[in-house]
Amino acid sequence: MAGHITDKGITELGVGLISVGWMGKLHSRAYQAVPVVYPELNIRPRLVHAADTAPDRVEYARNVLGYAKGTTDYRDVLADPEVDVVSICAPNLLHREIGVAAAEAGKSFWIEKPVGRDAVDTAAVAAAAAAAGVTTSIGYNYRHAPAVERIRELIANGELGRITNVRAVFFNGYASEPNGALSWRFKKDLAGSGALGDLLSHVVDLMQYVVGPISDVNGLLSTVHRQRPILPMGQATHFAVIEDGELGEVENDDYAAALVRFAADSPAAGAVGTLEASRVIVGPQCGLGFEVYGTEGSASWNFEQMNELKLALGRTGPNQGYTTILGNASQGEYAAFQPGPGNSLGYDDLKVVEAKKFLVAVTGGEQRNSTIEEALADAEVIAAAAASAVDGQWHHVPTVPGATFGHRRETVGSNA
Ligand SMILES: NC(=O)c1ccc[n+]([C@@H]2O[C@H](COP(=O)([O-])OP(=O)(O)OC[C@H]3O[C@@H](n4cnc5c(N)ncnc54)[C@H](O)[C@@H]3O)[C@@H](O)[C@H]2O)c1
Known part of the structure; x- marks a missing residue:
């Protein structure tokens, strides 16, 4: 140890x-x-x-x-x-x-x-x-957001029924300014892909963590602003705007989308969905959100209202539509931060949860940390989307041994 x-x-x-x-x-x-x-x-x-x-x-x-x-x-x-x-x-x-x-x-x-x-x-x-x-x-x-953990639990307990479809996005406006800095994120040799690896990877990780493994992907990419003012490494941030700077080429995608199928041999079998990401969107700022629909209910969350979970349970009865549930002790790590419901957590708190899970795993405790195998499973989905964007075909995602995303087959979903 x-x-x-x-x-x-x-x-x-x-x-x-x-x-x-x-x-x-x-x-x-x-x-x-x-x-x-x-x-x-x-x-x-x-x-x-x-x-x-x-x-x-x-x-x-x-x-x-x-x-x-x-x-x-x-x-x-x-x-x-x-x-x-x-x-x-x-x-x-x-x-x-x-x-x-x-x-x-x-x-x-x-x-x-x-x-x-x-x-x-x-x-x-x-x-x-x-x-x-x-x-x-x-x-x-973003996995560690209390509302996300709660949605994952609702799915695992079968409370949303059989999951039928998801809609998930990361709409982030950090490069919506055409004069937004050409940081390392826009260069293929420094970053790899653009919105695809930077933003859609978060969406993919959330969906594989909350719903289940993704097995097939059809991807689409586009670049909106083709030149930007150059920002040297180690200066400012990728949110910087530079007036009258020397222009350089944007080498990767500003927008990425994927149609996905969840694995047929998993508890999410039969579920399909759409995933989208943009770094040039005007309006949403850190709009990482998803909707998960099942035969018995649905749940929705967006990071811009991180402490609100929207939940609909049941097809009939007097309370149709979404109910908004505020952060409370029944959700993930909420109680470690706040003594009562309705007090908010923020972005930095998610990193504290992440540090905790890492250090607990390092010191031989419970393994609730995300792992490099799971990062590889996410990267394989991203690679399949990139390949599909080139040839227009559906691409199968290879299974990564050990990438469990904490799912236990006997408890996740009710897709029988
Ligand atoms: N989890 C999230 O939500 C999230 C958010 C932002 C960034 N990220 C990821 O974090 C990583 C860093 O992003 P950032 O926004 O902090 O970047 P940044 O540009 O703010 O910082 C990068 C730092 O790396 C330094 N650096 C460059 N070459 C180096 C070298 N050879 N040795 C040591 N340091 C070197 C730079 O000087 C700079 O200080 C990226 O992989 C990014 O995708 C994750």
Whole structure:
């Protein structure tokens, strides 16, 4: 087991961070919040060593986030014997190199989605992690929203009946400005696909976690703004707008869609659906949402109203249509954060839940963390959508051994 147990029974874990951008900051805050939100775990993460190629971000990690050491070479973090677990928050291009190196260094890691630029990258990281026997966790944070956990449970208990169809979207306006920065996200060699890997991967992960494995995909891609002003690596964020900047080519998709079928040999057999993502949409800002329809009821959720679950149960009776249910202790990890119903959780809290699940798994507890096998199963769906967008054909998604998404066959759904 990683870490050090004190004479008071506290497990101390040294944390290494690779890349101090938006996600690097959030992972750091999440580790610091774990003992506050979950004191009963007796886990104390200690921020030990942070790396970023941008020296000012290394300084920020040391002086503001509180890391004891800083470096511009991520290898220093992996070689540090005081580092027990590593957060990998680098751009997609680096996930493969750093993920494999972390596994080879014997460090368990929490890596950001979509784990590489494509399924080949994700598979390489998965193989290295399996060979080294390290624990992995993936940044698919929307799974941890209390309302999402509740919908998953309703489906697993059969309360929505047989699931017939889903409609899921991630409509995010971060690049709706034509002068929005050409960050690494718009370059094929740095990011892989565009909205497909960046945004639809979240939708795919949610649907495989909440409903079941996706087996067949028909995809569609389009690019709306073909040039944007260049933003150097390590500056600003992908929300930046640059006036009169030098233009560069957008090399991947702004919009992605997929028709999907859920696996015939799974509890979601027979279910079909539509998935969509856009990074240039005008209106929705962080509109990650889904509707799940069953023969006995339906449920709907959108991140922009993260603390509201819309639920319809039964085909007849006096209460037809959706009822809105506010966050409460019956939903996922809600009670760890708030003592009463109707108080809200936010985006950063989802990262705290993610950090908790990772550290519990690392210290030999319950395995409720998302895994690299599940990230590979998501990447295979994305790869099938990309291939289908080229040839216009339906593509079958290969099964990834070990990618269970926590589903237990005997309890999920009622598709008999
Ligand atoms: N889970 C989510 O909801 C979510 C949200 C945003 C981003 N992400 C993912 O997180 C990852 C990072 O995204 P971000 O928005 O934080 O990016 P960002 O651009 O804010 O930060 C990336 C950082 O990596 C640094 N970097 C570049 N090359 C490096 C190297 N060789 N070694 C160390 N650091 C290096 C940059 O200087 C920068 O500070 C991506 O994979 C992205 O898809 C996930």
